[in-house]
Amino acid sequence: MSEIGADPMSKDFRRYGAIEGGGTKFVVLTGSDPDHIDRLEQIETTTPQKTLQRCIDFLVEEHRRSALAAVGIGMFGPVDLRKGSSTYGYVTTTPKLLWQFTDIVGPLQQALGIPIGWENDVNAAVLGEARYGAGRSCDPLVYLTVGTGVGGGVYVGGRVLHGLLHPEMGHVLMPSVPGDDFEGACPFHGRCLEGLVSGPAIEARCRRPASMVPMDDPAWGIVAEYLGAALMDISLILSPERIVLGGGVIADGWLLPKIREVLVRRLQSYLAHALLGERVDEYVVSSALGGRAGVIGALAVAREAAEAEG
């Protein structure tokens, strides 16, 4: 729908650093905006010490070459986003044991001495879509990723929503779908959204990896049924102007028409707006940043951090 690119209103050509921290790889880059990337590197996720040090080395070298105004991080979670908390800037209770309670922001701050913006991966992604991607000029905006896990970020009032902790909308409860007796795969909630539509949930249901389940398998109709139900709940609670979908299960977007159909059918015209009716293809859209959503989001987080410092 929208094209990727720099915010046309922006006259900001300062240089930023950005880190996308993922479970299998980190992506680190420097640049001003998605159209002006100076250097990008991928780093395998091993121990926190090794992985972080390589990010720091990259950014210190770049900062020496030409000053960075700030660094932004979009990190796999759970992370502590509460300013003033003793573990602010940490990855906290992650199942990746080596990374539990690891300080991420501290070492970067110490090495660089510039503002460090800090968000979890989906918060960074929603900011990236809002600034540079499929959600420009939409507020509120929701980004929902459906992959190994299911998670969502919210952009509202011109900023990323934190709240008490941060949204965890992958775990919303699901209505029953007639004929579906799959017990759900979430270790916490069984049949929550993530327990029904994540990659591992689809694999548990179909007894093969999600990527190997053919497009005409009835399982996809069920997955779309739950995703449409989740988008209904999100629409009713938050009234977003757009919902951007990303992640491996959404991939190239072939499931979107089915999801939109479920959303419109379930709403039963209760919300009187064309975007929830005939124009639903403008309401539920694919990520415009795709595989770059994480690191471009982190770049947007860097810019926010620089602006917050004035």
Added chain:
Amino acid sequence: MSEIGADPMSKDFRRYGAIEGGGTKFVVLTGSDPDHIDRLEQIETTTPQKTLQRCIDFLVEEHRRSALAAVGIGMFGPVDLRKGSSTYGYVTTTPKLLWQFTDIVGPLQQALGIPIGWENDVNAAVLGEARYGAGRSCDPLVYLTVGTGVGGGVYVGGRVLHGLLHPEMGHVLMPSVPGDDFEGACPFHGRCLEGLVSGPAIEARCRRPASMVPMDDPAWGIVAEYLGAALMDISLILSPERIVLGGGVIADGWLLPKIREVLVRRLQSYLAHALLGERVDEYVVSSALGGRAGVIGALAVAREAAEAEG
């Protein structure tokens, strides 16, 4: 929890008008804050012409006596809140046929010539709770009313959330509860939250008015089960700092401990915060404004409208 009263930070002693527009009665008042109400009147809801004219007469007389800085309205819906829309300030597709597509803001604006703040009833209520009630210093804050209907308002980033339309969280979808085969009473969605826990839904389930169902009836356990599930979804999508419950079904709050118990049980400690665990009684609270939530909310809406004009 919190006490009702004026914001202690406020030095604002300007006079405002406030209208709570309800299905059976309107409440109109003038005053500066909940502790300084000058005059209050209740008006039976009949035709829009008669009811509105009585509100206008009251406010014009008061405005002559001593100038009002603004008027705030909290109106039964659905209403059009979109500034710039041709029906902004109207009640729109209400089942109350006499009131369909009635301009509310226009006649008041014309008669008074001062700023008119305009919200639906739950949006006004959440603002009232945020400014004067049980939600002070909480942001995001959610207000959920459970009565003839179920509706909710959201306060986030220091203001009432509108979004594409406005939240309609009474209609979120519900998981099945083992042993409950009640088909739900919502004409749109059957087993959505409103279809399972509103006064009419409880009456349909129990074959007598909700107020006549004894406290030890198992139906209340089921109602609490669904309300706890809804609060879980709201918590996961919005991450509010507090949820305030009001409305006739909540009444004096005896159902709250059951609802809190369901919320904590269903979350399974997934959200690591004491407010979603041992301190849940500070997270899910009763309205501090009770029966006055609507009109005190409208007073808060008036103040916002005056401040928006500078």
